[in-house]
Amino acid sequence: MNEKIKVGIVGYGNIGRGAELAVLQSEDMELVGVFTRRDPSSVKTVTPGIKVYSLSDAASMKDKVDVMILCSGSATDLPEMGPELAAMFNTVDSFDTHARIPEYFAAMDKAAKESGKLALISIGWDPGLFSLNRLYGEAFLPQGSHYTFWGCGVSQGHSDALRRIPGVKNAIQYTVPVESAMEAVRSGSEPELTTREKHTRECYVVAEEGADKAEIERQIKTMPNYFSDYDTTVTFITEEELKRDHSKMPHGGFVIRTGKTNHGANSHVMEFSLKLDSNAEFTASVLVSYARAIARLAKKGETGARTIFDIAPALLSTKSPEELRASLL
């Protein structure tokens, strides 16, 4: 029997909680504990009895953790904490600011090479599984185009933007892919689609008492970057309706590749989709599988930064290569 992979979780928001659940259901893993910048005594874990450490004590646990799963935010936390932690631990994170990936990769690669550790960045579903499917599509159908649609799902950033509008008490925003645009893509016609043609935005808003709803709606629909380029609907609801009907955080989406072979004679469609009740829990499950892969590669002595593109699929599975060939191939 192999030794269990000792996993630590840094950050305890929705993804950290999901990672706790996923590690505990993995028979080949042992959860060392949760590491937080908050007062550890203030953190109540989902599962009773999980140890909570101060992040400032992490250095003393260097030899007790095989992989740290970094469940912190991409905007400000990971760019700073990531390299610090990669200097001590093998890490897996879900850094998702697409435009800053090259820069973050370089910082993590430097830190991990110096420490002799591995740092796997940008794991989840986008970036993550969707990226993988974009790569597979381009590799197998080089004469073609790929399209990514998101939703139906909650966008945190857009929900936050709604809540910053004066008179808005609470709000949630759903990104919805336009079915007719997806059908056009699946037809293989490789359409050029504008932002407006690909997604609509549905806003459910709780207004403060006496607020000017028409003005709120106007501000939403004209907000640059967030809403003005989309067909946006605004529905005012009560706080009770928000709690009752909109408390889950579903998400998902589609990566569609269409392409041709034989000098254009034959068309092909590859499609990958996700429909998730809980964005955070699924993302965490993906992180935990990739933590398994990183623990295995670290044992072989590999160092430096990696992305999902570098990880052979077999490393994600608890099954042996023989079992995989016999049962899943």
Next chain:
Amino acid sequence: MNEKIKVGIVGYGNIGRGAELAVLQSEDMELVGVFTRRDPSSVKTVTPGIKVYSLSDAASMKDKVDVMILCSGSATDLPEMGPELAAMFNTVDSFDTHARIPEYFAAMDKAAKESGKLALISIGWDPGLFSLNRLYGEAFLPQGSHYTFWGCGVSQGHSDALRRIPGVKNAIQYTVPVESAMEAVRSGSEPELTTREKHTRECYVVAEEGADKAEIERQIKTMPNYFSDYDTTVTFITEEELKRDHSKMPHGGFVIRTGKTNHGANSHVMEFSLKLDSNAEFTASVLVSYARAIARLAKKGETGARTIFDIAPALLSTKSPEELRASLL
């Protein structure tokens, strides 16, 4: 500029022809030629000017080919030719007799280890991309079930079975997934589905003049293994209709994984699907991408047999790791 990957194609049926097209559109590859057991002068390649060699001359080309793509049949050809070729070349094949994969893997592994070459087996879409998606699904949603549906597409084996019935002049068989079964799967209810509930079989039959059509239909519908466990429809058509409406070889299918997180509180659906105008050309395109991966791994000195589970996605792409991170992640 890197040297081009020198590729040979063994076997020149539909997949071999598709591989020729895919290699020629890959800028990083050079097609050395086609190797055949037939008289080379009798083989007319799709693209004029492709060299055709006798397979018996392959040994003399050992140093002129980086990867051989084996486009021969799984029933009798590959079990014999595969190990012989792996004793001389790096190989990629589409061995697809699921039940015999462990045995074939062992034979290829032995041959390739002895020759210091790499042998990648069972590449295509099932086994192949569908296998990958079964693995990903199981890894990310360990509490769940996966389902594979095939079609709508032409089954060669079933079409051959129809043609062996007395009085049948020509015939084609489509495997069709049952939409209501797929919807039940997508609901996350993890239904137990019988063979009959998952797929129907549609047969288009050209009868010989004066043949007893009722008897043909009875023989089809009661044929064990092939049709008796399915809801099968038989439609008699003319030879002209067969040629006009059924000359393409489309195929495709769906791998659906559903699973739960948070002790069953949240459901998730992962779905991968293919819709292919030409089964053979798409399969060949996948083989060619994996030939690229094998050429790269062989350069690193790896030897022995591999499956799709062992290949890191980045190896499939013509893009550099930096380009991949910037453009697809």
